[in-house]
Amino acid sequence: MQTFLKFLRGFTEGVVLLGLLFGTLGAQEKPNTCLECHSMLEGSLQIPPQKWNADIHKTKGLGCADCHGGDPTQMDDQKAMNRAKGFVGAPQGAALVQMCGKCHSDAAFMKKYNPSLRVDQVSEYFTSVHGKRLKTGDQNVATCISCHGVHEIRPVSDPRARVYPTNVADTCGACHSNDKLMAPYKIKTHQKEEYQLSVHYEALMKKGDLSAPTCNSCHGNHGAAPPGVGSVTNVCGQCHSVFADLFNKSPHKAAFNQMGLPACVYCHGNHGIKHPEDTLLGVDDKTLCSQCHTSGDPGFQQAQTMRQAIDQLKNSIASSEAVLSEAEHKGMEVSQPVYDLIEARQDLTKARTQVHAFNAASLQVFVQAGLNITHRATEKGHQALAEYQFRRKGLAISLVVILIVIVGLYFKIRQVDRRSNGE
Ligand code: HEC
Ligand code: HEC
Ligand code: HEC
Ligand code: HEC
Ligand code: HEC
Ligand code: HEC
Ligand code: HEC
Ligand code: HEC
Ligand code: HEC
Incomplete structure (x- = not known):
């Protein structure tokens, strides 16, 4: 050697x-x-x-x-x-974090390279579940290099970086989907699997929508912690702010707090969030509302009204569409009412959003606006169909007239022929 x-x-x-x-x-x-x-x-x-x-x-x-x-x-x-x-x-554990922090916590030093780069990664890290555990000597938790790699650390904007949105689930999943590693902590290992079935994953990976969340959007980058009951609305509200605002002003805000339930997550789940069906709303057995509301209480009644209102608009849009498409097929000009229906569909979306005010009257405002449009559109569709029928009748009558004239002419010609032959 x-x-x-x-x-x-x-x-x-x-x-x-x-x-x-x-x-x-x-x-x-x-x-x-x-x-x-x-x-x-x-x-x-x-x-x-x-x-x-x-x-x-x-x-x-x-x-x-x-x-x-x-x-x-x-x-x-x-x-x-x-x-x-x-x-x-080759440092490990806390010594490793300090190695990175030597520069990344030094604002004066980092400013020379990139004035906009944050310098709180190490201090944030020690507030996370990972950092707190590391302090107790636990070497299983994530340190800087578990998420960023080492010797090939790429800028976070590089699509090949381990912390680039499309790669984050794999980076976290390397540990969080590992049953053996997680067994001592008694935390589940299904988060990545569930997340991969969610609307969020689909938006991020299949539609390439980088604004859709992955693990760190909800858990934070360096302060990785599960959002607590009180903060869930804020976590989802980063992106779904209209929903969060409505919820916060609703009677559910205080009620859910009191019950210690995590607002949005109680109704939608956390990792495997799906596109919500209308069947969640209402008072049938399978609805969310019937888990807590029973016949006779004001929530029950309003849940029923809200469901009926949404169904009414949905059905009304469908029947407008049917009439207008029949008219279109028959060659009638109905482009204006077809165009107007776009707004009715927007009203339906607004009504679905307004569910989160948990107030039937405020939801009915949007439903009524939509219904006004669909009623007018349906009427125009029927008018177009009536006109079509009228034109068809007109056509039939003129055909009969023409036929009669032709037959008349035919006999006339024969008469003339016979006459000239007889002479
Ligand atoms: C002339 C060759 C040579 C040079 C120059 C050299 N190394 Fe090494 N390095 C080695 C060898 C051989 C080993 C493995 C044996 C040992 O640990 O001493 C090693 C081990 C290491 C390790 C692992 C140590 C551990 O504790 O596991 C690190 C880290 C390292 N080198 C970094 C560096 C850095 C940084 C420099 C420059 C400042 C450097 N080396 C310069 C040959 C070299
Ligand atoms: C951004 C900081 C950083 C830079 C720059 C860096 N290293 Fe390292 N290096 C680390 C850390 C952290 C570890 C411990 C990683 C681990 O245990 O996997 C390490 C581990 C090592 C080891 C031990 C590997 C092993 O598996 O035994 C060697 C050797 C090494 N580095 C050499 C180098 C050499 C050579 C360079 C320059 C080409 C370099 N390092 C640049 C942070 C750095
Ligand atoms: C649990 C995973 C994880 C750990 C541990 C982690 N990071 Fe990060 N880090 C991320 C993610 C994810 C991003 C990307 C954020 C984004 O997309 O904007 C990031 C971003 C960064 C950035 C870019 C600037 C910024 O703050 O957005 C730096 C620098 C950085 N990390 C350094 C560190 C250092 C130093 C440590 C150790 C104290 C560390 N990271 C530990 C996941 C981690
Ligand atoms: C000697 C100082 C120094 C040390 C030690 C250091 N870094 Fe850096 N790091 C920098 C500088 C300078 C940049 C470039 C910042 C820029 O221009 O964007 C950087 C960039 C980064 C970035 C990319 C940030 C971005 O712009 O997307 C990450 C991630 C990162 N470092 C992680 C680490 C990790 C993890 C460690 C510890 C293993 C570490 N660094 C140790 C100085 C250092
Ligand atoms: C190197 C392995 C490793 C990586 C990579 C890792 N974690 Fe962890 N994480 C752990 C371990 C081990 C724990 C258990 C600590 C405990 O619960 O006491 C943990 C705990 C957590 C917790 C707290 C769970 C609870 O209920 O206490 C959250 C949240 C978390 N990690 C999120 C993330 C996210 C998000 C990422 C990726 C950005 C990530 N982790 C990457 C190992 C890792
Ligand atoms: C849309 C937001 C969101 C995304 C994306 C997300 N999480 Fe979570 N996660 C949560 C919430 C909220 C909780 C809190 C648990 C609760 O109250 O339901 C949680 C809980 C956890 C826990 C604690 C144990 C548990 O299952 O309750 C871990 C570990 C975890 N998440 C890891 C991850 C990992 C790894 C990813 C990426 C594959 C991820 N999360 C993606 C919102 C999210
Ligand atoms: C980083 C931004 C972001 C965060 C955080 C976020 N979402 Fe989303 N969410 C999106 C995007 C983007 C879509 C996809 C829209 C699309 O393409 O259909 C989406 C879709 C949804 C959908 C399906 C909507 C539909 O029309 O099918 C629901 C439900 C949902 N999110 C609930 C939540 C909940 C609950 C949370 C918190 C636990 C949350 N989201 C956190 C950005 C986010
Ligand atoms: C009490 C249960 C409940 C709570 C709490 C709740 N939602 Fe909903 N959410 C619903 C129901 C029910 C629907 C479906 C309405 C429909 O389509 O008929 C829905 C639909 C949605 C949609 C899809 C709307 C669309 O256009 O199809 C999003 C996004 C959403 N919720 C986000 C959130 C967010 C963010 C929070 C927290 C601020 C939250 N929800 C809290 C019950 C709830
Ligand atoms: C986890 C239990 C829970 C679920 C699930 C739930 N609620 Fe509630 N809701 C409550 C509690 C508690 C109150 C406050 C006490 C009360 O007025 O009944 C409340 C109040 C209401 C109110 C206000 C009633 C009033 O006093 O004017 C409405 C409206 C309402 N809920 C509608 C709904 C709808 C619609 C759903 C389904 C999408 C739903 N709730 C799901 C627990 C729940």
């Missing part, structure tokens, strides 16, 4: 010298003997240099020693990796 290292040292010194001679190294880049020597080592010691080109720290002109300490101008391994020169080796 000793002689091998001596040989290695001699060899790499030669390479460095050659580099200097040709002005390729040294001239542009700071000396980095760590990279040079480690490029020639084997196994895990060689992996960092292999990945290094993809790392943002390299791109920004930082070297191995900026994280690891030591002296990157020395070709002698003892001198290069000298603990007296601050070499810290």
Whole structure:
């Protein structure tokens, strides 16, 4: 080993010298003997240099020693990796977090590179379930490199970064879907699986909508914690603000708080959120409302009214559509009422949103607005169909008249013919 290292040292010194001679190294880049020597080592010691080109720290002109300490101008391994020169080796746990924090918590230093970058990752991290656990010596939890990788740390805007929205579920799932790792904590391991069946996942991965949430949108990046009962409305409200505002002003706000129930999540779930069906609303057995409201209480009555109102508008839109499409098929001009129906459909969406005010009267305002449009549209559809019938009758009558004329003419011609033959 000793002689091998001596040989290695001699060899790499030669390479460095050659580099200097040709002005390729040294001239542009700071000396980095760590990279040079480690490029020639084997196994895990060689992996960092292999990945290094993809790392943002390299791109920004930082070297191995900026994280690891030591002296990157020395070709002698003892001198290069000298603990007296601050070499810290390969840190784990809290020491690792401190390594990253050396720069990422230093506002003055970071400002030189990127004034808009936050510098609270480490302090936030120690408020998270991960960070608190780490402090107790638990090494199973996520540290900076569990989520960002190491030696190929990419900027968060890079689609290949592990923290890019489309990759986050896999990054968290690496631990949170691991039954063995999670067993001691008695937390479930189905979050990723459920999330992958949700409307959110579909919007993010299939429709490419980067505004749809993944794990960190709801749990935070560095302060990863499950949202508590009181904060759920805020978590969902980041994006669904209209729903949150309505809910917060509704009679359910106080009622759900008192029962200790997590607002939106109680009715919609958290990880596997689906497109809500109209069947959730109302007083049948399968509705959400009937879980708490029973015949006779004011919530029950209003739930029933709300469901009827939404059904009424939905059905009215459907029958308008049917009449107008029949008229269209028959070649009648009905583009205006067809266009007007768009607004009725918007009113239906607004009424579904207004469910969250949990007040039947306010929902009926939107339903009524929609019904006014559908009634007019249906009427125009019927008018168009009546006109079509009228035109058809007109056509039939004129056909009969023409037929009579033709038959008349035919007999007339025969009469004329016979007459001329007789003469
Ligand atoms: C001349 C070759 C050589 C140079 C130069 C060198 N290393 Fe190493 N490094 C080694 C060898 C060999 C090992 C494995 C044996 C050991 O731990 O000493 C190693 C181990 C390491 C480890 C793992 C230590 C651990 O505790 O697990 C780190 C981290 C490391 N080097 C970083 C650096 C950094 C940073 C520099 C530059 C400041 C550097 N090395 C310079 C050869 C070198
Ligand atoms: C952004 C900070 C950072 C930079 C820059 C960095 N490292 Fe590391 N390195 C780490 C951390 C953190 C660990 C511990 C990771 C682990 O245990 O998986 C580590 C681990 C290592 C190890 C031990 C690997 C093992 O599996 O035994 C070596 C060797 C190493 N680094 C060499 C380098 C070299 C060479 C460079 C420059 C090309 C470099 N590092 C640049 C943070 C950094
Ligand atoms: C549980 C996973 C996780 C852990 C642990 C974690 N990060 Fe992050 N980090 C993320 C995610 C996700 C983002 C991306 C946020 C976004 O999309 O804007 C991020 C973003 C960042 C950014 C970009 C600026 C910012 O704040 O948005 C930096 C710098 C960063 N992390 C450093 C760190 C450091 C240093 C640590 C260790 C204290 C750490 N991270 C620990 C998941 C994590
Ligand atoms: C020597 C200082 C230093 C250390 C130590 C350091 N970083 Fe960085 N890091 C930087 C600088 C400088 C940038 C570039 C910021 C920029 O220009 O956007 C950066 C960028 C990043 C980014 C990308 C942020 C973005 O813009 O998207 C992440 C993620 C990151 N570092 C994570 C880490 C992690 C994890 C560690 C510890 C393993 C670490 N850093 C250690 C200085 C450092
Ligand atoms: C390196 C493995 C690892 C990674 C990666 C990881 N976690 Fe964790 N996480 C853990 C462990 C272990 C716990 C258990 C700590 C406890 O509950 O005491 C935990 C706890 C949590 C908790 C608290 C659960 C509870 O009910 O107490 C949340 C929330 C969480 N993680 C979210 C995330 C998110 C979001 C990500 C990705 C951005 C992530 N984690 C990435 C290992 C990890
Ligand atoms: C739309 C928001 C949202 C998304 C996306 C989300 N979570 Fe959650 N998660 C929650 C809420 C809210 C809770 C709190 C539990 C509750 O009260 O229902 C929670 C609870 C948890 C817990 C605690 C244990 C449990 O199941 O109750 C873990 C761990 C967790 N989530 C991990 C994840 C991971 C990993 C992902 C990504 C695959 C993820 N979450 C995506 C909202 C979300
Ligand atoms: C980061 C933004 C964001 C967060 C946070 C978020 N959502 Fe969403 N949500 C969306 C997007 C985007 C869609 C998809 C819209 C589409 O394409 O249909 C969506 C869709 C939905 C749908 C289906 C709507 C439909 O018409 O089918 C429901 C229900 C829903 N979210 C409930 C929630 C709940 C409950 C929470 C909190 C636990 C939550 N969302 C958190 C952005 C978010
Ligand atoms: C008491 C149960 C309940 C609570 C609490 C609740 N919702 Fe709903 N939500 C419903 C019902 C029922 C529907 C379906 C209405 C319909 O289509 O008939 C719905 C529909 C939705 C839709 C889809 C609307 C559409 O256009 O189809 C979204 C998005 C949504 N809710 C988000 C939220 C958010 C965000 C919260 C928290 C602020 C929340 N909900 C709280 C019962 C609830
Ligand atoms: C988890 C239990 C729970 C669920 C589920 C629930 N509610 Fe409620 N609701 C309550 C409580 C508690 C109150 C306040 C006490 C009361 O007035 O009955 C309330 C009040 C109401 C009120 C106000 C009644 C008044 O006094 O004017 C309306 C309206 C209402 N709920 C409608 C609904 C509808 C619609 C649904 C289904 C989408 C629903 N609720 C689902 C528990 C629930």
